[in-house]
Amino acid sequence: MKQESIRNFCIIAHIDHGKSTLADRFLEVTNTISKRDMKHGQMLDTMELEQERGITIKLQPVRMDWEYEGEKYILNLIDTPGHVDFSYEVSRSLAACEGAILVVDATQGIEAQTLANCYMALEHNLEIIPVLNKIDLPSADPEKRAQEIEDALGLPKEEVIAISAKEGTNVEKVLERVVQKVPVPSGGKDKEELKALIFDSVYDSYRGVVTYVRLFSGSVKKGDKVYFLSNKKEIDVLEVGYFKPKYVAAEELHSGEVGYIVTGLKSVRDARVGDTIWQSSGSEVDIMNAKALPGYHIVKPFVFAGIFCTEANDYPLLREALEKLKMNDSALSFQPENSVALGYGFRCGFLGLLHMDIVQERLEREYDLDLIMTAPSVSYEIIMKTGETIVISSAADLPDPTKIDGIKEPWVKVEILTPKDYIGNIMTLCSEKRGVYKNINYLDKNKVIVIFEMPLASIIVDFYDKLKGLTSGYASMNYEYLEYRRDHLVKLDIMVSGEKVDALSAIVHREESFYVGQVLTKKLKDLIPKAQFVIPIQAAIGAKVIARETIPAFRKDVTGGLYGGDYSRKRKLLEKQKKGKKRMKMMGKVALPQEAFMAILKK
Ligand code: GDP
Ligand code: MG
Numbered sequence: 001m002k003q004e005s006i007r008n009f010c011i012i013a014h015i016d017h018g019k020s021t022l023a024d025r026f027l028e029v030t031n032t033i034s035k036r037d038m039k040h041g042q043m044l045d046t047m048e049l050e051q052e053r054g055i056t057i058k059l060q061p062v063r064m065d066w067e068y069e070g071e072k073y074i075l076n077l078i079d080t081p082g083h084v085d086f087s088y089e090v091s092r093s094l095a096a097c098e099g100a101i102l103v104v105d106a107t108q109g110i111e112a113q114t115l116a117n118c119y120m121a122l123e124h125n126l127e128i129i130p131v132l133n134k135i136d137l138p139s140a141d142p143e144k145r146a147q148e149i150e151d152a153l154g155l156p157k158e159e160v161i162a163i164s165a166k167e168g169t170n171v172e173k174v175l176e177r178v179v180q181k182v183p184v185p186s187g188g189k190d191k192e193e194l195k196a197l198i199f200d201s202v203y204d205s206y207r208g209v210v211t212y213v214r215l216f217s218g219s220v221k222k223g224d225k226v227y228f229l230s231n232k233k234e235i236d237v238l239e240v241g242y243f244k245p246k247y248v249a250a251e252e253l254h255s256g257e258v259g260y261i262v263t264g265l266k267s268v269r270d271a272r273v274g275d276t277i278w279q280s281s282g283s284e285v286d287i288m289n290a291k292a293l294p295g296y297h298i299v300k301p302f303v304f305a306g307i308f309c310t311e312a313n314d315y316p317l318l319r320e321a322l323e324k325l326k327m328n329d330s331a332l333s334f335q336p337e338n339s340v341a342l343g344y345g346f347r348c349g350f351l352g353l354l355h356m357d358i359v360q361e362r363l364e365r366e367y368d369l370d371l372i373m374t375a376p377s378v379s380y381e382i383i384m385k386t387g388e389t390i391v392i393s394s395a396a397d398l399p400d401p402t403k404i405d406g407i408k409e410p411w412v413k414v415e416i417l418t419p420k421d422y423i424g425n426i427m428t429l430c431s432e433k434r435g436v437y438k439n440i441n442y443l444d445k446n447k448v449i450v451i452f453e454m455p456l457a458s459i460i461v462d463f464y465d466k467l468k469g470l471t472s473g474y475a476s477m478n479y480e481y482l483e484y485r486r487d488h489l490v491k492l493d494i495m496v497s498g499e500k501v502d503a504l505s506a507i508v509h510r511e512e513s514f515y516v517g518q519v520l521t522k523k524l525k526d527l528i529p530k531a532q533f534v535i536p537i538q539a540a541i542g543a544k545v546i547a548r549e550t551i552p553a554f555r556k557d558v559t560g561g562l563y564g565g566d567y568s569r570k571r572k573l574l575e576k577q578k579k580g581k582k583r584m585k586m587m588g589k590v591a592l593p594q595e596a597f598m599a600i601l602k603k
Helices: 019-029 048-053 084-095 112-123 142-153 171-181 312-327 353-366 420-432 456-460 463-470 510-527 567-582
Strands: 006-013 060-068 071-079 099-105 127-133 194-204 208-217 219-221 225-228 234-236 239-243 247-250 252-254 258-262 276-279 303-309 333-339 343-350 371-373 380-384 389-392 404-419 436-442 447-455 476-487 489-496 506-509 535-541 544-551 584-587 590-593
Touching (some): 006 019, 006 112, 019 060, 019 071, 019 099, 019 127, 019 171, 060 171, 060 239, 060 258, 071 171, 084 112, 084 194, 084 476, 099 112, 099 171, 112 127, 112 142, 127 142, 194 219, 208 252, 239 252, 303 312, 303 353, 312 333, 312 343, 312 353, 343 353, 404 420, 404 456, 420 463, 447 476, 456 476, 506 510
Parallel strands (some): 006 071, 006 099
Antiparallel strands (some): 060 071, 194 208, 208 258, 219 252, 239 247, 239 258, 303 343, 303 371, 380 404, 404 476, 436 447, 489 535, 535 544, 584 590
16 A cells, blocks of 8 residues: 555544544544444453443553445554543654644633643644534534634634544544544665564463554564664564454565554563654664654553552452563552551552542452542652652651651643632632642633642552532643642641541641641541441540541441341341441551541542
C-alpha cells in the first residue's frame, strides 16, 4: 500500500462525550466489524471493567480499510483513555498520529479535558477535526456549541461536523474529513534506519510483550534484530502485524504505519511506552549514536496507598497478584510494608485515583482477594537536618521530628471549567483546600476557566466530589504536576483504645490539623462498631492529644430479636454478620472496618 493512502489519527474528548461510540460506528462503516458482531457495542473497550463502567482504560488501536471516491485508504485509529491519570499514554498516542478528531458533546459543550486534550494535540502539531456529538438529543445545541468551539479553541465553526455517534448520523462525513485533512505520514524510504515509537505495550501470556508501534522510518519484519534505545536491549522480532482490531500477522511493517511487534520479553518494563525501537540501516550498528524519538520519560506514581489482606494467609497471593499485574502495568509500583495494625502488605504507587481504583478492583476480581486499602496519600520529600533529602510515601515512615528540618509536598496546577455562576463556590472550596488563586479566563459569556495552584494532597481527598456537589455537576477539572513545595506539615496520629494505629497516620498542614483531627475522630466513632467495653479514640500530634471521642460499651446480639424456631433465618443473619466482619481487622480487641481506613475521605 502506498504511503499516500495512510491516515493515522486518534479520537480525543472529555470523558463520556462519545469517543468509544464513534469508534464503534467507524468500525461498522468501514466493515472492519460487521453489525452482527457489534453485539454489546463498545468494541474497543474489551476489558470487563471497561464494559461495566463504560470507560476506556486501555487505549486500543485499529486499522480500517476504506474506499472513498474510488481510492482505497488505510485508516489507523487510536482510541485513547480520556482520564487525566493516563495523560502520558494519550500524549504518546498523539505523537503516533498526524490528526485528531476532537469530540465535544453537543449538550455539554467544552469541558476541562476537552481543552487539555486539544492543547496537547496542538503541541504535537496535529490536524484537529472538531465534531459535535449527540445531536439526536433534544437538549443538544450544535449552533451555540460550535460558536463555543470557535471562541475557546480558535477552530472555525463552519468546520465543526454535527453528528450522532449513536445513530450513525454524519459519521462517514467525519471519515471523509480525515482523508481530506489529516496529512499523509512523512518518511517512507524503506532503506532508512528503523525508528518505531512505542505508544503502548501489553503482556500476553503466550506471546510475551507485544509493543504497539508507529514507524517513523524504515521497516521491520519477523526475524529482525532490533534495539530499544532507552535500555539498549536487543531482541529478535517474533512477529509483526496490524490491529483489525484483533492481531493479524503481516509480512512487514513500513514507515508511516501503525502496527504491533511481538518481542518475547517478559515484562512491559523492558518495552516502555514512549521508547524507540531501532535498527541500523546498514551493517554499522551504532546504538550509542542513534537518536531516540522525542518525548520519552518513565511515568512516576503520584498517589500511594497501603494494600493489605483481611486474611493474613493471603499475603503470598497478594504478592503474586501484584507481580502479575505489574507485568502488564509499568506504572504500578509496590514494596512490602509492615503495619502494626494491618500486618504484612504492600505500599503501592499509582498514577492517580482512577488507576488506584482499577488496580484494587482487578486484585479483588481477578485474584479473588479480600483487601483492606488505606486512604491514598502523596509522597513527601523530607529535608533532614543533616542536609540529606529522603522521599517517603507513607506518614508512618516519617523520621523522628527532631531530626527533620522541613517537609515538602507535591503541588499541582488545577484548571476548573465551570459556568460562571459557580465561581464563588469554587473560590471558597479551593481556598479551604489551601489553594492559591492564579487566574480566571473567560471562554465565552458564560463559561470560565478558574486556575489555582494546590497541594496534590488536597485534590486526592474528596475534592472532585465536593466540586461536583458545589456546581450541580457542571464543573470539570484537569490538573498537572508542578513541583515539591515546602510548608508547615505535621504528622497526625490516631489512637484507638490507647494504641497508635499506624495505618491511620496522615501528614497534614499544621493549621488544619485540629480540624482534621476532630473530623477524623468523629467519623471513626461512627464507623467503629461498639464493643462490650468503652473505646476511646484520640488524635495526636507528637505527644499532644488534640481531639478525643469515646465509643460507649454495648452488647450486641444480632439474633436476639428473633424468637424460636426459625433457625434458617437465624443462620442467615449470622452468616450476614460474618460477611460484614470479613473486611475488618482486629486491633487488639477492637474491630476496625475497611471504612475506618478510608475515613479521611468520607464526608
Ligand atoms: P467516551 O467516554 O468518550 O468513550 O464515551 P462513550 O462512547 O462511552 O459514550 C458515553 C455515553 O454517551 C454512552 O452512554 C453512550 O451511549 C452515549 N452516547 C455516545 N454517543 C451518543 C450520541 O450520539 N447520542 C446519544 N444520545 N448518546 C450517545
Ligand atoms: Mg470510551
